[in-house]
Amino acid sequence: MYDETIRKAVIMDRKKSMSMGNISKKYGIPRPSVQRILSSVGKQLKKRGPKEKINKNDRRRIRSVINLNIEKNIKTSSRNIIGELNLNVSRSTVCRNLKTLQYNYKALPSRFQISKVNKERRVAAARSYVTENINWNQVIFSDEKLFNLHGCESHYTWIGSNQSPYRVRKQIRSPGLMVWAMVLPSGLLSYQIMEGRQDTEKYIAIIAKYALPIIKLEMKPGFLFQQDNAPIHCSKKAKEFFNDSEVKLLNWPAYSPDINIIENIWHILSNIMYSDGPMKNLKELRATLNSAVNIFNETKRDYAKKLYESLPSRICDIIEKKGSRLKY
DSSP states (O other), X not given: OOOHHHHHHHHHHHHTTOOHHHHHHHHTOOHHHXXXXXXXXXXXXXXXXXXXXXXXXXXXXXXXXXXXXXXXXXXXXXXXXXXXXXXXXXXXXXXHHHHHTTEEEEEOOOSOOOOHHHHHHHHHHHHHHHHTTOOGGGEEEEEEEEEETTOSOOOEEEEEXXXXXXXXXXXXXXXXXXXXXXXXXXXXXXXXXXXXXXXXXXXXXXXXXXXXXXXXXXOOTTXXXXXOOOHHHHSHHHHHHHHHTTOEEOOOOSSOTTTOTHHHHHHHHHHHXXXXXXXXXXXXXXXXXXXXXXXXXHHOHHHHHHHHHTHHHHHHHHHHTTTOOOOO
């Protein structure tokens, strides 16, 4: 090996059209060495890249897991793949490799279809809202949702570009909390955890103890309360309670989560809660839920107000699409 000074001198002399024989004599270098120096001009040594974290065998196993889950109608996430194949890599590494394998992470269509009768009922309800000129800024929306340790049920999965299964079921069952929540036109979100097996008495207790005091402080007389058609909501006792409490209920069509803006809020809460992965226990889940609701009330109230503004468009879309499901 020769130092950089000699190498540069040899290259410069060659550029001046000096023969390799004369260069060899000038610097006392064997002719083959001169040839090697000149042949290396413009070439860069190839640097060895980092070792692959996921090799060909791992990719083959990943394909097998995804295809098997599709056959079993089970969702596939990067976290599931890491756990099942015992890979010592990050989720982002798995996602990056899945994209190179031509897999996409996307929502799947549902097998469930709204019946013709329920479509007609949805259209009738939407038309009644228009006819009665419902003031949506006087409507309180409510709903229940189950939050578990591993995350809420997601309808997203890794799937090949040429594959098209329908909506998948949850793969992991874990302890969770049933949460009731309501959102007001001011953007305020309030929630309560529903303990134990639910019935009409427990539902009435939540509304009487936690919901009505907030509603009376925040809302003017004449407000409407929205709830879905769950049995505990529509029982005779529940109807008598709302009537005695002078709470007017909004007529709500069945199978209409796409009109209920609180569904969008559930999605925001889920993103906040599970951004760092699954919870270890119910105590952590409770704390994370409370923190997520506080973050929403501090930073996302304008988002809730925009959801209220979208309601007239949703109602018109229900009528225009003849009761079919909306994408909101």
